[in-house]
Amino acid sequence: MRRRQRRALTAGVLATALVAASLTAQPANAQEKPTATVPGTHGTFTLITGDRVSLDAAGRPQIQRGPGRAGMRFLSSREDGHQYVIPVDAMPLVRDGRLDRRLFDLSALGEFGYDDRAAELPLLVAYPENMAARARTATTGGAGRVRADLPAAHALAVRADRDDRVTLWTSLTRGTPSARTLTTGVSHIWLDGKRTVSLDRSVPQIGAPAAWQAGFDGTGVTVGVLDTGIDAGHPDFAGHLTEVRDFTGGNDPGDSVGHGTHVASTIVGSGAASGGRYRGVAPGAKLLVGKVCATTECQDSDIITGMQWLAPQARVVNLSVGGDDAPGLDPLETAVQELSHQYGTLFVVAAGNEGKPKSVSSPASADDALAVAAVDADDQRAYFSSRGPRVGDNHIKPEISAPGVDIVAAAPGGDYATMSGTSMATPHVAGTAAILAGQHPDWTGPQLKAALMDSAKPTGEDTIYEQGAGRVDIARAVAQPVATDIAAIDFPVQRWPHADDSPITQVVGYRNTGTAPVTLTLAIAPAPAGMLTVSPATLVVPAGGRAEATITVDTRVDAPDGVYQGALTATGAGDLRVRTPFVLNREIESYDVRLDHTGRDGKPATEYTTVAANLTTGEFSTLPGTPGGGILRLPKGRYALYSTIHEGAVSTLLAQPVLDVRGPVTEAVDARNAKPVALTVPQHDAAPISINVSANWDDGLRYPGVQLSGVSVTDVFFGRLGPAVAAPEFTATLGVGLARPGRDGTFRNSPYTYDLAYVGKGDMFTGLTRKLSPKNLATVKTTYRSQSTTATATRFHRASAPGGAGPIGSNTPVDLPFKGTEYYNTDGGIVWTSTFVEGDNLTAQDSTFRSGRTYTQTWNAAPFGPSVTQAPTLSPLGYAGRDGDTISIASVPLFGDATGRPASRDDQPVRFRLLRDGKEIGTSDSAWAEFAVPAGKATYRLEATATRGAPDILSTSVSVAWTFTSAHTTSPERLPLTTARPTPVLDDTNTARTGRIMTIPVALDRQAGSKAAPNRTLAVSASFDDGRTWVALPVIRNVALISHPRRAGFVSLRLTATDTAGSTVTQTIQRAYRIA
Structure with missing residues (x-):
């Protein structure tokens, strides 16, 4: 089993943070895709432990513990664009590789569609030999549902309902939070993740015609394909298909994607529909096809089920699918190994399309898999082809290359299509393996693999980690009588x-x-x-x-x-x-760094996480959690050292800004050197809600940011490791939240909150003591209105410090409507971000305060409609923009509140439509869309419609249409969008009085950073019957006058504005506010 020694860091800030809180209850196609970053991940996730994590639009986690888990602490981290939140009781199992870390990777869960919009969490519960029955009992006894038995992976495919996950967690695990183990009969718990589906010139390129001429074309050999299905009626497959099955839960093995048809054609296609031009590599072979991908996503359990079906029948299996690899064996890698050994089957697997070092995907990473990279028609490595070495042990992967650029092969409907990717390279090798298997009927998978690699042609200047043994050469493979016993030597x-x-x-x-x-x-x-x-x-x-x-x-x-x-x-x-x-x-010059961990009780620590980050290369090394400590082997250089030690209900963060490794090092990681925080505030009945201490390096390296959430300030200690050194790029931050507890011990409806944050440059805090008075604080009088039948919400406050990761502040639930007072410190240029969550609606705002001043804020104020005033600063295109001849839409907030704060909702059905001079360019049912448009100047109309239902009773439907002129741009530009924002005076339930005349001021907001022209006209209409009839309202200086009927109900609004450049906006808000 492979173990992780080093991982690279992403661009940004390197941080480690410790927080305590008290809360109440891919087919491998080579296509351009946006890089997944933490700010792009938001939503709500119920973990396997039953704990609930919400991410705001900036990707910052807020945690609500599951039933019976009120004292649980959490370790959060950002690594390589992924946000992790791991409960302390899961950490030992994650560290030992027995609990899949992806179960706590919110970015991956969101990408797979496993957030709270999905009622079920798919799992793979693995069991030791002959223990399947015990695993099944533990699963079903914990309210899990077994979907399938996967003996090749020694696992059960399980589904866990959202509300039953605490029960399942306690059934599958046992012990104390600091010493949690898996129940007898359970060896591992994995996420049932998703993989992505990763010839006229390419077939001759690898020498196939020479093999045919020698009499070898795969006749007598059965090849298996696991992919998106197949167009069985395509002329190129006539006489080749033995059987086709659907493993995706449906009963349609057809191919609506085209990927599987293309792959199968490259292996066995006759070329009948092209007069023989697009002939496959092994046209004499037979084909078994398993549909394991309903779309471009393929569930692990479906793939394993298909592998189990194919392995006893096929000499060669093509898998043009893959997902991220990690050290150790995942269920797909296990299945490859088990089935290869049991049946001698050769699994030929796409290496992946990431193009980066150490990015070869799983299951291509399995020892017995033959991992395939891609080259172009000139035998040059394709830019997208994933490179090795293998994650964890640096073994050789990929192992062979094949043509994978602009490959023409069969497409559904009897036609042909051009595709690129390691998915396209893989069937070239699978077809070659079929020819070799036909020539040598007694050869096993390892023998076929060795012979294919022995005969491969090295290409250009590419390294072994880029091309493996070289480009597959079937002409040489069938001609040579000699082959080795070993495919490669590490x-x-x-x-x-x-x-x-x-x-x-x-x-x-x-x-x-x-x-x-x-x-x-x-x-x-x-x-x-x-x-x-x-x-x-x-x-x-x-x-x-x-x-x-x-x-x-x-x-x-x-x-x-x-x-x-x-x-x-x-x-x-x-x-x-x-x-x-x-x-x-x-090995380059490297030294042993011995790290001896001691708890606050003076005994060797047993539960800790210690990381050494190389400040030059960006790589970091993690010490395995052996009792007392252990040794890291580190190349000579400068490192930042971070350690968190967990002892019962107490956690300690120790950080050394610079550790200079120029010889053997012995470091005492002693929790007794840390100190707590001591803060005094004016309200003497205030108690701590949360504490967060972080250590950050900001020098352009990756940001693995670690954060531990626990119970109170008495549970968190922090301090510096080693001597003081000059480290100007280092920043320490501390955040503390306080409020008044109720009789039940919770902070629900606390009349006040304190949110305090502190920044230290160049060194690590060792405890902190502060006594605060009103002159040190900003006071914010806050009203939270209600807009739905839930009448409950949660308010979060988080600080951002210049040059460092922002610490968490308070996190308290309130019953709506609610009024309270919030106090903030402003030391060191702190910017406070407040987030308000009611049901699935999330609203956020950044605020900068001055000490000694009093402010007022109103949240959740109706009407809720389009809001573009706070366009994202990370994107030059904002919410909607044009770059060259592409118009992009990026999650335009359609339910912002009356103050202009943007808001988002996970399950919001949305539709965008773009027209150019009256002709439709395209539509999108996604909040993110791109439209290719002609270069010339034209008038565009961008329409957006969104709806929402219970528990929301206001703004149940919002539609907006913008018209504007646009032409080719030489640099990214934000579109000149304007929104009309009505701001009536309503009570705290967002209600106005019936039978009254009322004014509705309208603010006209432009997309921040755009070139929207000044406003020219404004018209407002109202409806009292949900839009069946409309009444025009008088408007004077952007203030509309409305007369409410005497009956209770709702008021809908339609607003139309024009600017001096001729651009317009028309927006309709159904049930904008209530009258009673």
């Missing part, structure tokens, strides 16, 4: 220094399937003189027999340190060439 890492290294050896066996002996000349290169030798230099392999050679590695020679890549090459008479790639890591 030599063990040779530790620095090297003067005392011991030589290591590796035996390589050669098999001769021919009828005459073969003499081989062996050479290994490139490497410095004396580092790598092979003996004998000449090897005779008998007919039908086997012979061995031995490689000796001696890293004591005078040579540079680093990673060496090359090949053992055996050449023989004619054009015989057998090439085995190798990788040797002669």
Whole structure:
């Protein structure tokens, strides 16, 4: 099992934070896609533990504990654009690899559609050998539903309803929060995640015609394809299909995506519909097709079920699907290994389309899988092709390459299509394997894999981690009588220094399937003189027999340190060439860093998380959680060191801004050196709600930001590790929330809250003491109105500090309507972000206050409608913009409140429509959309409609139509959108009196950063019968006058405005406010 030693960091801020809080209850197609970032992730997620996490529009988590989990603490982190929130009782299982970390990856859960919009969370509950019945009992006893048994993965496919997850968690695990283990009969719990579905020139490119001419075309071999289904009626598959099944829960093995049809055609297609032009690699083979992807997403359990069906019947299985890899074996990798060993099946798997180092996807990462990279028609690596080495152990992946750029193959409907991706490269190798299997009916999967890699053609300057052994060459594979027993060689890492290294050896066996002996000349290169030798230099392999050679590695020679890549090459008479790639890591200057962890009780700590982040390379290393501590092996350099130690109800954060590793290091990570926070506020009955302390490096590295949520300030200690050093890029932040507890001990409806944040530059806090008076604080008198039948909401407050991650403030529930007082400190340029959540509606606002002043704020004020005043600062296009000849829409808030604050809703049905000079350009049912438009100047109309239902009773439908002129832009520009924002005076339930005359002031807001012209006209109409009839209202200086009927009900509003440039906006708000 592979273990993670290092991971790279993303651009941004490196941070570690500790928080305590008290709360109440892919087919692998190479296509351009937006990078997933934390700010793009928002919504609400119920974890497997039953705890609920809400993310605001900036991706910041707010936590509500599940039933019976009131004292739970949480570790939150940001890594590589993903937001994690892990309860402390799950951390030991996550650390040991027994609980899938993706279960707490909110970014991945959102991408898979596993947020709270889905009632079920799909799981894979793994069991030890012969323990399936015990696992089933633990699952069903905890209210889980077993969907399928997956013996190849030693797992059950399980569904967990949202409201039953606490019950399932307590059934599948046992023990205390700091020592949680899995129930007997359960070995692992995985997320049942989703993978994505990752010939006229390409088939000759790999030498297939030469194999056909030699009489080998896959005849007698069955190949399996697991993908998006197949168009079984396509002429190119006539006579090839043995059976087709649907494993996605439906009964339609057809292909609505086209990916599976394309892949299958590349393997066995006859080319009948093209006069033989687009012929597959192995046109003599038979095909079994399993549909495991209903769209471009494929559920793990469906893939495993399909693998179990195919493995006993197919010599070769094509998997052009993949997902992110992690150290250790996931269920798909386990299934590949189990089925390969059981049946000798060769699984040929797409490497993925990430294009980055260490991005080869799973299950291509499995030992027995043959991982396929992509090259173009000139045998150059495709820019999108994922590169190795394998995550966790740096082994060789990918292992072979094939054409994957602009591949023409069959498409549904009897036609052909051009696609690119490692998905397209993989069937070239699968077809080649089928030809080789037909030539050698007795060969196993590992033998086929070795022969394919032995015969591959190295390409250009690409490294082994980019191309594997090289581009597949079927002409050479079928012609050569000699192959090796081993596909590739990963030599063990040779530790620095090297003067005392011991030589290591590796035996390589050669098999001769021919009828005459073969003499081989062996050479290994490139490497410095004396580092790598092979003996004998000449090897005779008998007919039908086997012979061995031995490689000796001696890293004591005078040579540079680093990673060496090359090949053992055996050449023989004619054009015989057998090439085995190798990788040797002669470790660069590195040292042992011993970290001894001690708890506050003076005993060795057993539960901790310690990370060393390289401040030059951006890589970070995590210490496995062994009792007392352990050793990190680190290259020479400067590091930031962070550690959190957990002891019962107490957690400690220790941070060393700079650890200079220039020799062996022993560091005492002693929780007793940390101190608590002590704050005094004017209200003597205030009690702590939350505390957050963070340590941040802001130098353009990635931001793994860690945050621990717990119970009170007495549970969190923090301090500096090591001596004080000059570290100007380092920032420490501290955030504390306080409020008055009620008789039930909760903070619900506290009449006041204190939110306090502090910033320290250049060093880590060791405790903090402050005594505050009113002159040190800003006072905000706040009203929270009600707009729905739920009448409950949660208010969150969070600080952002210059140069550091923002600490969390208070998090309190209130019954609506509600009035209260909020106090904030303003030290160090703090900006406070308030977030208000009522049901599924989320509203946020950034505020900067001054100490000693009093402010007033009203939240949740109707009418709710389009709001563009706070356009996103991270995007130059704002909510709607044009870049060149593309118009983009980015989650335009259609339910902002009367103050102009933007608001979002997870389940909001929305539809956008764009017209150009009256002709429709396109539509989108997504909040994010792009439309390609002509370059010339024209008049555009952008329409948006959104609806919402119970529990919301106001603004049940909002529609808006903007007209504007636009032409080609040379740089990104925001569209000149204007919104008309009515601001009537309503009571705290957003109600006005019946039978009264009332004014409705209207604010005309322009999209921030756009070139919207000044307003020219405004017209307002009202409806008292939900839009069946409308009455025009008099408008004077942007103030409308309305006369309410005497009966109770709702008022709908329609507003139309024009500007001096001729742009217009018309918006309709159904049930804008209530009258009673």
